[in-house]
Amino acid sequence: MRPDEHFHTPVLLKEVLEVLAPRAERTFVDGTLGGGGHSEALLEAGAQVIGIDQDPEALDFAKERRLHRYGEKFLPVRANFEDLGTVLDSLHIGEVDGVLLDLGVSSWQLDTAERGFSFQREGPLDMRMNPDRGMTAADLVNTASAAELARIFQVYGEEPNARRIASRLVSARTARPFQTTMQLALAVEEIVPRRGRIHPATRVFQALRMAVNRELEVLESVLGQAAARLRPGGRMAVITFHSLEDRMVKEFFKVRSKAELDRPEWPAPRPNPDYIFRALTRKPVIASAEEQRTNPRARSAKLRAVEKIQPQRTTI
């Protein structure tokens, strides 16, 4: 399959454009460039886009095949979005008008067997979005303690059989270390037999991917940096696919969107020192029935967005 067949369908595109309101003279950071679907729409509206991705394949594809035609308006950067502040510094950009994060892996990454993300395709057990850095999923499965693996499966995968799977994998790896995706998928299927349509290794694979790429950690780090780099009136939109990610984004936005704080022991509400946002989405925006039907990836997508407010004037 050609790569562009995977990259074409950005999730919640119309909704993202509505909240980010791109136009000429505005600068956006797309922290998850991927195939460039969202970036392309921002560029098409005349905006400048700094497109960040840690995966060189995603970057080459977006740059060379689709987005080169926007010339200097498109600034591709290979980096982890946890380094957002440093990336903007290196471009001598102080504040931006918007930040977009469309989290997780792209269909291209998922469907490329050699990247090792899929339990349905035989490949090396890798799962790194940045193939040049860090531990692979195989390294993790072959070296972590049973307790650590159980924690990963439980917390990131919400896997009910986390401890059983972890201890059996630890026994199995002494005879034969895990090297490939199918080897792991089959081992998990032997421990937790298949019931229903969902493959028993689904949660284990998701959990390993999140651990290998430190997905919650980098999300926590980028949210603060993005907030700091938005100009007043600038907007941030985040699309999540996992309940832990969504909870983190929801909380981050919520504590900063309240003008006042109140506690029973206080005689009156007090100004919230963290107040910097106005919520643009009261509830998470989900894909329309039509989008969910045509793009399975959209089914678990949740979009939340905020606008940075003008700094409060203190009256003397």
Ligand SMILES: C[S@@+](CC[C@H](N)C(=O)[O-])C[C@H]1O[C@@H](n2cnc3c(N)ncnc32)[C@H](O)[C@@H]1O
């Ligand atoms: C879901 S895809 C984005 C798809 C894109 N919005 C589009 O329309 O084609 C996520 C992309 O973000 C990248 N990515 C995920 N986490 C990242 C991180 N922490 N730093 C940099 N890139 C990241 C992945 O490599 C992947 O290419």
